[in-house]
Amino acid sequence: MAEIIIDVSGVWFSFNGQPVLQDVDLKVERGDFLVVIGPNGGGKTTLLKLMLGLLEPGRGAVRVFGRPPRKAAHRIGYVPQNVHINKTFPVSVIDVVLMGRLRTGRGWSGHSRQDRLAARAVLEQLGVWALHDRRIGDLSGGQLQRVFIARALVSKPEVLFLDEAMASIDTQSRSDFYEVLSELNRTVTIVAVSHDMMILSSHVKSVACVNRDLHYHGSGEITQEMLDAAYRCPVDLVAHGVPHRVLCRHEDSQDG
Amino acid sequence: MVEALQLEFMRNALAAGILASLVCGVIGTLVVVNRIVFLAGGIAHAAYGGIGLAFFMGWPYVAGTTGFSLLAAGVMAVVTLKAKHRADAVIGVIWAVGMAAGVILLDLTPGYNVDLMSYLFGSILAVPVSDLWQMGVVSAGVIAIVTWYYNDFLAMSYDDEFARLRNVPVTFLYCLLLGMIAVAVVMIIRVVGLILVIALLTIPPFIAEKFTGSLRAMMVISSVLSCLFTLTGLWLSYLLNLTSGATIILVAAGGFLLSAVWGRLKTMGRPDPIQEAPNSK
Numbered sequence: 150m151a152e153i154i155i156d157v158s159g160v161w162f163s164f165n166g167q168p169v170l171q172d173v174d175l176k177v178e179r180g181d182f183l184v185v186i187g188p189n190g191g192g193k194t195t196l197l198k199l200m201l202g203l204l205e206p207g208r209g210a211v212r213v214f215g216r217p218p219r220k221a222a223h224r225i226g227y228v229p230q231n232v233h234i235n236k237t238f239p240v241s242v243i244d245v246v247l248m249g250r251l252r253t254g255r256g257w258s259g260h261s262r263q264d265r266l267a268a269r270a271v272l273e274q275l276g277v278w279a280l281h282d283r284r285i286g287d288l289s290g291g292q293l294q295r296v297f298i299a300r301a302l303v304s305k306p307e308v309l310f311l312d313e314a315m316a317s318i319d320t321q322s323r324s325d326f327y328e329v330l331s332e333l334n335r336t337v338t339i340v341a342v343s344h345d346m347m348i349l350s351s352h353v354k355s356v357a358c359v360n361r362d363l364h365y366h367g368s369g370e371i372t373q374e375m376l377d378a379a380y381r382c383p384v385d386l387v388a389h390g391v392p393h394r395v396l397c398r399h400e401d402s403q404d405g
Numbered sequence: 406m407v408e409a410l411q412l413e414f415m416r417n418a419l420a421a422g423i424l425a426s427l428v429c430g431v432i433g434t435l436v437v438v439n440r441i442v443f444l445a446g447g448i449a450h451a452a453y454g455g456i457g458l459a460f461f462m463g464w465p466y467v468a469g470t471t472g473f474s475l476l477a478a479g480v481m482a483v484v485t486l487k488a489k490h491r492a493d494a495v496i497g498v499i500w501a502v503g504m505a506a507g508v509i510l511l512d513l514t515p516g517y518n519v520d521l522m523s524y525l526f527g528s529i530l531a532v533p534v535s536d537l538w539q540m541g542v543v544s545a546g547v548i549a550i551v552t553w554y555y556n557d558f559l560a561m562s563y564d565d566e567f568a569r570l571r572n573v574p575v576t577f578l579y580c581l582l583l584g585m586i587a588v589a590v591v592m593i594i595r596v597v598g599l600i601l602v603i604a605l606l607t608i609p610p611f612i613a614e615k616f617t618g619s620l621r622a623m624m625v626i627s628s629v630l631s632c633l634f635t636l637t638g639l640w641l642s643y644l645l646n647l648t649s650g651a652t653i654i655l656v657a658a659g660g661f662l663l664s665a666v667w668g669r670l671k672t673m674g675r676p677d678p679i680q681e682a683p684n685s686k
Contacts, residue, residue: 251571257553
């Protein structure tokens with residue numbers, strides 16, 4: 150049994166009186182590649198922000214490495230949904246990646262030689278070192294995505310969160326991107342939020358469907374039954390070209 | 406211009422213009438990239454209330470106006486952090502109320518008629534040496550703070566959510582930035598007027614942003630452009646006998662127009678942004 154590094158228990162969250170998440174439980178083991186799917190407005194991103202500590206649950210508790218998420222910030226990497234934010238900003242690729250090395254923010258904010266070496270190493274690992282002095286606005290979606298992953302990885306996190314990572318890149322770059330994630334998953338736990346079923350390629354190890362409540366499956370496959378439960382309406386199951394596996398029933402109740 | 410420099414008030418005007426340009430280049434860059442131009446304008450106009458209060462109460466100008474501006478900046482900080490979606494409306498209210506309060510307080514001040522125009526467009530040709538010292542201290546302070554927190558400011562300006570996740574004290578930095586705007590604005594208003602403050606805070610950084618690859622370079626280029634506009638404007642106003650503050654703004658506007666045309670011509674001849682890196686998989 151692997152170590153549980155993220156523990157979401159009995160979490161409720163409301164926004165302007167509207168319940169977004171109800172009694173959500175989720176445990177993520179070290180080394181997992183978890184994909185959180187669900188309809189728009191179903192609470193996927195909210196769940197992610199709770200796990201990052203950007204939001205506080207109304208009820209229940211979120212623990213990352215046994216501590217409140219903000220206290221574990223140095224062990225977490227985060228790739229935001231919209232990498233096209235602020236594209237006209239005058240900043241180079243290397244400076245964006247170095248943001249991932251900022252420490253507590255007290256005192257001198259300069260970067261050390263180690264910071265620069267770490268940034269170079271991670272850009273080389275992702276195959277975009279050649280772009281390090283380019284301005285961020287000159288990059289394509291796929292390149293930007295790698296730069297943002299580099300920014301998340303440069304602090305050597307043990308868990309990597311990705312929010313709608315597929316939204317910013319074209320179809321051509323996607324298969325490359327799965328390879329990158331799969332490679333990373335050998336050393337880093339990955340939690341990815343996506344409304345795109347395509348991410349459920351053979352690399353994914355478990356799936357959670359979120360639509361106010363959460364259905365977890367410890368397998369990289371989803372079933373019609375899971376989708377119906379999560380979306381509360383018939384959804385076409387996308388074929389992944391992965392051999393179908395026999396799934397056990399959800400442990401939690403399905404009455405929503 | 407050489408014979409003009411023989412005059413002490415002209416030398417002081419030059420020094421004041423250069424110091425104001427330094428501060429405006431650094432602060433203006435942060436204002437533009439954080440998209441808080443309206444907020445900075447609000448602080449500058451609300452400062453007028455501080456001027457009125459200082460004269461009415463008989464307080465020293467710097468103490469009264471700085472206190473009032475910091476208060477306005479504090480209210481704006483709270484509003485923009487807590488109720489982002491209505492922040493622009495509240496800033497508009499503070500903007501107008503600050504100015505109106507200033508005018509009324511000056512009306513009520515017995516035996517003293519302050520020229521409103523001199524605070525709108527400044528009186529750069531009448532800067533006493535004591536003001537230059539104050540501006541020097543403020544410039545040095547602003548540059549020291551921004552240098553110390555440079556990478557934190559960069560992270561906050563580019564992606565504040567990520568900066569928070571890295572435990573960058575975003576709220577503190579934001580308040581610090583608004584505080585620096587307030588202090589800088591008060592210091593510069595007396596010299597160049599609040600309209601010129603806003604022009605120098607926005608026009609040079611907006612031009613510089615298009616031609617630079619880093620925030621630091623943007624600050625340096627903005628400061629240099631500010632100096633260029635201020636000195637050219639001063640020289641023209643001396644030659645043509647025009648109001649100096651307004652001339653400086655029109656010179657800056659001319660520079661802005663030129664840069665826009667040049668930028669357009671440059672992008673027309675350039676191929677599309679690169680699609681893939683040479684060594685990416």
